[in-house]
Amino acid sequence: MTTNRAAIVEAARRSIALGSKSFAAASTLFDPVTRERAWLLYAWCRRCDDLVDGQDHGHARVVVDDARERVAMVRAMSMAALAGEPTGDPAFDALALVAAETRLPHRYVDDLIDGFQLDADDWAPRSEDDLYRYCYHVAGAVGCMMAIVMGVPPEDEATLDRACDLGLAFQLANIARDIEEDARVGRCYLPRDWLGDVNVPADAVMAPHHRDALVMLARRLTDRAERHEASARIGTKALSWRSAWAVLAAAGIYGDIARAVARRGTRAWDRRVTTGKAAKLAWIARAAWQASRRAALPDLPRDPVLWTRWR
Structure with a gap:
């Protein structure tokens, strides 16, 4: 495959x-080679998510009526990229490069x-274990x-388990923050x-008379996010200093989202929780x-006690 890297x-x-100011800020802390590779992986992940959900860089999500076909297209293009075939899409070519x-x-791509x-099939978790399986994927x-x-x-599966923990922490925070948006x-x-x-x-979670119960469940999510974040921090011992710096900054920036949801209580979904520029800079320094x-x-x-991807 010939590419213009x-x-x-x-x-x-x-x-x-365009897609994530938090991850963009954290990525600047990597060494140049790692930074570019992180961008390449992000671009593919972002493009897949946008194609499946009918979004533009994570924004303006709409309901799509051909989700399964979109997933099939994403899978076919990803497998073509991994096989070294040109895709005509820079984000999928980015996957080919970083891989x-x-x-x-390739199993992680799958x-x-x-x-x-799961989303295309309108899947919903019945149990906490289901929730974690979704968060893993x-x-x-x-x-x-x-x-x-x-x-x-x-x-190095032990370190990858810690990296998985950080992904789980991020997704649990996302779910807590986005309950209203998802609804x-x-x-x-x-x-x-x-x-x-x-x-x-499940179809009335945002009803005003359910707000107190919703706060309790959101805090259950954020408590679990905090535990996985703490586990992920230990995994940074296996990384270079600059990579650890980036990961710890991202953990703090994103962890603040979970902490803000928990702190706001019944007001958590009045406006979308974000981490401001000053807070990002403070986390980068810390x-x-x-x-x-x-x-x-x-x-x-x-x-x-923590959920493991080996279940």
Whole structure:
């Protein structure tokens, strides 16, 4: 496959700038090679998500009536890219580049696309275990891929488990933040068992008289996000200093989203929770100090209570 790497990298840089200010800020902390590869992976993930959900860089989501066909197209284009075939789409060519440069196991690509398939099938979690499986497919697998982009050997499963933890933490925070936004397009990622515990119908989660119960469930999500974030921080000991700096900054920036949802209580969905520029800069500075001191983190085994991708 003949590619113009510089053009593909530039398209990927623009994608992350438009799609996620938080991840774009964190990516500047990587060394140049890792930074470009992170952009390449992000561009593919963002493009797949946009194609399946009818979005533009994560914004203006609409209900689509051909979701399964869209997932099939994403899978076909991704497999073509991994096989070295030209796709005509810079984001899928970005996947081809980053996979070839990092020995990225193709199973993680499949795992992420399987998450898109769950959404296309109008799947909803019945149990907490279902919720975690979904979070793995749409975010934990991305955490594993990002770790490999940062130089973690694909065989280092212990470190990849910690990277998966960070993806899980991000997705749990997303779900807590986006309950109202998801409800507007007919989705609900709160486990049906949880909803049953507090007598909240899945199609009426945003009803005003359910708000107190919803706060309790959102805090359950954010508590679990915090546990996985803490586990992921220990995994940064296996990374270079600059990669650890970027990961710890992203963990703090995104962790603030979960913490803000919990803090706002019944007002959590009045307006979308975001992390401001000043807070991002503060986390970048704090993460540099944390990265410098990460060797002092205890060599604790991963908490066996936490959900694992091996289930």
